[in-house]
Structure formats: C-alpha cells, structure tokens
Amino acid sequence: MSNRVAVYRKEHFNAAHRLHNPAWDAATNDRVFGKCSNPHFHGHNYELVVKLTGEPDAATGFVMDMKVLSDLVQENIIERFDHKNLNEDTAEFRSLNPTAENIAIVIYNILREKIEPKFDVQVRLYETERNFVDYPA
C-alpha cells in the first residue's frame, strides 16, 4: 500500500445565479428549471471542499501546507466568485449554465492547472446542505 493521504480544505462563497439555457425560449427554461430560472436571480451560500491526494513530505509531514492550499483557493476561486452574480459578473458562466455540476467542473479546471500533477485533485460543492456534487466522480 502506498503512503498517499488525502487532505481536504473547506472554503465558502456567496453568489447569485439563475439556471437558464440561452438556446431555449422563456417557456422552455421555465418548464425545465422552474423557480431556479427566475430572471432576477436567486442565491446560495456555496461551501467548497477541495481534496488533494499525495504523499506527505518527509520533513514537514504535510501533503501540502493547508495555509498554502487555502490561499490558492482564496486567490483563484473565492476572489473570482464571492459576492458575484455568476451569470452576469463572471466570464466562466456567461454562456455556461451555472448548475452545481458545471460550477464544480469550472472550479476543478481552474485549480487543476495551479496544482502540481503529482497531486490528485477533486472538488466537492455544496449548493445547499441537501444538494451537493463531486467532480471528478
């Protein structure tokens, strides 16, 4: 068995969004997304958990210093999305529907580029306490 440990860091951000497919008319959006497609938006307290898997460093005992991981998530994700309207204020969701699934994929893709390939990365995003997603599965 390898010595790999998974470390997790939880951060949060608050954002507005609406679910909306611009290729569809209003009636179709309303039928598919219901009150989630309110054109004036609604919002969530998103909880984000980033999982990093690797071998602990022999000198520090850390897979990655949690302070470093936290700063990386703050700078690349929280500053980008916190207190934003995802549909209106962010390039990522101008034409991509901001479902929890798509937000998790976008966050993963941003973080994957910033983290050394020797680490595995996975993202969990809580849209509410009762609805959440993991990517990659």
Next chain:
Amino acid sequence: MSNRVAVYRKEHFNAAHRLHNPAWDAATNDRVFGKCSNPHFHGHNYELVVKLTGEPDAATGFVMDMKVLSDLVQENIIERFDHKNLNEDTAEFRSLNPTAENIAIVIYNILREKIEPKFDVQVRLYETERNFVDYPA
C-alpha cells in the same frame, strides 16, 4: 412559574440581494457596503427559525402543532421569498435595504399578524452560518 414552553421551527429559503441605499450615490454605497452592494446581486441560503412561546394545550400537549406552524411559515414567508431577488421581486424590499436585520423585522411583522396574540413570537435569521440575527432582541 408559568407552564410556558417555547417551540421552534426551522425553515429555509434561497434568495439574491444587494445592500444598497437609494438615497446615496454609487461611491457611498460602495464605501459603506463594499462587495455586498454589487449591482448584479449575490445570494444566500437563508435559514429561518421561528420561536413561538405559549402554554401547551392540555388535550394535545402541543403549544402549536409544528405541522401547522411549518405550513404557516411556508405559505407566508417561504413562498414569498424563496428563489427570489429580494430587491427586485418583492414589495417589502423595493425601498428597504435587505440586511439580515431588516429581513428579520419584515418576517416578524408578517408572522405576528397571522399568529394569535396569546403567543409570543421571535424570529432568528441566519444569513450565513457565521452571521445571524434575532428580532425582537
């Protein structure tokens, strides 16, 4: 000592809002409310706890049937605010700044009218897990 018991029912709703005083210019709003005044809105998963104080009924053992209290909160509060943009979609916050304090006062005033005077009512509103308010104090 009286026989009064306090009963609590927790419900939740998701909404978008921005903090904004229309009597101020954009620079003042920005200085006072910071990123919370983003003109495109942000949002929260609000958790609402309604407290009702009274004497248990001798026949049922209930201060109020929690199902009845839950339905009352659903019909009067959750249907009104859930998946809404508080500033844009609700009459209550068209000219009232939707701070947690003001949202709690509005919710209290709506519920107070629907609940018999023999019961005391108090509202707790969680804007996030770390920021919450009670009204009346």
Next chain:
Amino acid sequence: MSNRVAVYRKEHFNAAHRLHNPAWDAATNDRVFGKCSNPHFHGHNYELVVKLTGEPDAATGFVMDMKVLSDLVQENIIERFDHKNLNEDTAEFRSLNPTAENIAIVIYNILREKIEPKFDVQVRLYETERNFVDYPA
C-alpha cells in the same frame, strides 16, 4: 451586573413514541396527530441541552463541573429514556402524551429536584434538527 454564567451540556438519547390522547377515539387521534399517531410507533434521535445558570466558584472557575453535570443527566435522564419506547416503557408517559413539549417538562422536573436551588435550570430538546423546544420559556 452579577457574575452569573450559563453553562450548557448536550446529551442524546434514541427513543420510540407515538402521539396519542387515550381520551379520544382512533379517528380523532388520527385527525389531530396524523402519521405521528401510528399505533406501531416511530422514533427519534433526541438531542438534549441542559442549561445551568450560577456564579462560578472562586477556587475552580466552574459554575458546575461539566463532568458532574453530564453524569447527573446520564443517570437521571439518559438511562431512563435511551432506547426506550416512551409510551410503553416509561411511567412518565403512560398517560401523558410524549410531545416534545411534555418530554421537556418531564425532564426539567426530574433535573430541577436534583440540582441545588441556587442554580437556574432550563431544558432544550431537539426532536429533529428542525423541531425543538425550551422549558421553561
């Protein structure tokens, strides 16, 4: 201002119950209590929080040693109600409807006798995460 501090200790127990007024016929019980009156019972993980208010002892800095308070609650409440059918197995609820309100009153009355009068006592009982009560109010 006095030097009084409130200390809280949280314990839990699992129990079955049904809501039922023996003075009523089955149809009335069913109409008033709905699925909560299922004659075969249902159950809960009850969370109990005992609040004790008093002045910290000058030598220890404790209002009451939490270990002592925890043992008192274990011996008088948890051993009595944990893994029990409240209606069938306990003298307290043979003829008293085990609503959250009545369970809190019963627990308070038991603890009040075991705790010195110089301390104020209050009981909070969570029937579920979303339904809970305080006694005295």
Next chain:
Amino acid sequence: MSNRVAVYRKEHFNAAHRLHNPAWDAATNDRVFGKCSNPHFHGHNYELVVKLTGEPDAATGFVMDMKVLSDLVQENIIERFDHKNLNEDTAEFRSLNPTAENIAIVIYNILREKIEPKFDVQVRLYETERNFVDYPA
C-alpha cells in the same frame, strides 16, 4: 478523464425499530443486541444521502434534476418508511433485521430499479450522527 459528476441528495425519515433475529431466543437476542433489542422498540431520525453518478446533460447542465431525484426518493423511500415501525409496518423488515446495513441495502435495491442503468447509485444512511453506513461500499 471522463466527464462524470456525482450528485448527492439528502432526505430524512423518522422510524422505530428493534434489532432482533427471530431464529434466536430472547436471551440470545438480548446478549447480542443489548438495549437495541428492546421488544417495545426505540427510534431514530434517519438521514439518507443518495449519490448518483453520470455525465451532465449538455442542454441542462444537470446529471439529474435534483427536484426529480428528490421526488423519486420521497415517493419510493420516505413515504414507505417515514413515521413507521420498520419491524411491524414494512414488508421489507418483517423477517430482515433492520440494522443500518440492511436498511441501506434495501433502500439501494429499491432505488436501483427506478434509476436508469447509465447512472451509478450509492446510498449513505446515518442512523445517528456518529453511526452511518454506505452501500455499495
């Protein structure tokens, strides 16, 4: 790497049960299951988390609409088990011991038939905050 995302939906139900092997005498049941074999039952607030893994739909951005998944769990699981005595009121546990392990297996088997084979399904069941199970492992 595939594009698969796991989505989770959390629901809850309250039920009574006892642990009991009908092939054993009372003394053996008592020795093995202790206070969990109380013939008058005890109960729990069960928290159920259903995990579904698949590819997000290109048009909606959903693996499955959480409202659809929630309704599916409500209709097939919650209505069947909520406010029930698992041993007495349900066909599934008349002769199967309602341990958390067995309840999770039963729930999985019911849901697996209702969900398209292209999705992977997993069930997590919390019997208490401190005891929980996953099936399949």
Next chain:
Amino acid sequence: MSNRVAVYRKEHFNAAHRLHNPAWDAATNDRVFGKCSNPHFHGHNYELVVKLTGEPDAATGFVMDMKVLSDLVQENIIERFDHKNLNEDTAEFRSLNPTAENIAIVIYNILREKIEPKFDVQVRLYETERNFVDYPA
C-alpha cells in the same frame, strides 16, 4: 416594543490549556480537574459567538456592520488567543484558571470596553460541541 435587534458573529480560535489552581497541590488539582489538569496541556477548537443588541441604523439597516464586528473580534480576541497556550502565553490566564466560564468572562470584559455603551454585549463560547457557556447569563 422597541426596535432592538440582536446580531451575532461567530469566530474561532485554537488553543491549549490546562485546568489548574496554583493554590492547590498536585493531588488536589488532579482530584478536582482530572485529566483536564494534565501538566503538559491539552487543547480545543474554541467557537466564539459575540451577540450585540441595538437599534438598526436608519440609513444602513445595520445594528453594526458585521465586517466591523468581525474585525473587532479578530483584532482583540483571535489575535490574542489563537494558536496560544492560554496558561503560558497570555497575561489573562497566568493566574486565572482557563475554564470556559473564565475565558468567556475575560473575552466579554475585553470586548465590552471596545463597544459603545448603547449596545448590549453577550459572549457564547463553545469549548466542544457538547460543552458551552454564555456570559453574562
């Protein structure tokens, strides 16, 4: 009824401590405080909730800007106690036993001086999820 609203802000800090009365010999400390008097210390993740009661400002809708309250708690409490050994590293607990009761009183006294008298202040301190205190009661 007045218009007063209570606002709450939750912060946290991690610290080591031991319970110890220097006026007593080791055997007495051990008998009274048990494993909590371990001379090499143990520790906690303390959760601190500061409650402020006052009237919302007419222009902002805030009792106090939560960002201002959070900064006040960070500067005066968290920087003082976070990642510290309360007995060894802090002037406040050199001769005062760091029970949850005494820590709450010390925090209250520090904050009370920094907050305008028109506001009421109360401190809740969680030593663990199951043990917590309020001051003033």
Next chain:
Amino acid sequence: MSNRVAVYRKEHFNAAHRLHNPAWDAATNDRVFGKCSNPHFHGHNYELVVKLTGEPDAATGFVMDMKVLSDLVQENIIERFDHKNLNEDTAEFRSLNPTAENIAIVIYNILREKIEPKFDVQVRLYETERNFVDYPA
C-alpha cells in the same frame, strides 16, 4: 456486485500539539510552520471517523457491531490521545511531527493491527471543521 457495506463510527478527542521538525533550527520551524510551531503548544478538538468495509453477517445484519467498534477505538485511540499533549505525552509523536496527516497514519496503523484482515479500514481525521484528512487515500 459484492455485498460489501462500509460502516463508519465517529469518536472525538481533545489534544495539544505543536508542529516542529527537531532537525531544523527555530527560525526554520517558525518560517515553515508559523504560529503552529508555538513552543508552548496550541490544541484541537479532533473528530475521528473510522470506516470499516466488509460483508454483513447473515445472522446479525452487522458488518461489525458498532458498540464493539466504538469500544475498540476508545481503548486503542481515545484513551491514548485524549487530553494529552501529543508531542510530550505520547511515544508516537516524540520524534514524528503531529500533523493531521501523520496522526491519521499513526491511528490507522494502530487500528489495522486490531481489526481482522477481512475488513478494509480507513481513517478520517478532522483537525478543524475546515481541515481534514483521509488515510489511506
């Protein structure tokens, strides 16, 4: 598909620690570990979740009786580390840096020896609500 179920048991302990590499001088420790290297220690409420995977026993419906698993964790882990200074009071961390990663590995190695090989074992350790680790990954 096999019939394997994962069962989880959550326990907790409170401990003091400091992060420190004895091969480094104080300045290097301070630069790498920051306030976590405070020579007087700080502390945490650790939450430990032990996961055991196996087939439910046909007669009991248990993978392992949770009471047995809880006792095993209490005797081998909680009694060893609760209310201890990990660096000073425990043989395991006299020369091993007590990061969350290393604590999880140590706990896993202790439990792995006590649990039959037919079961898979995994350890999750929460250092705070926002920082946690799994071993093996």
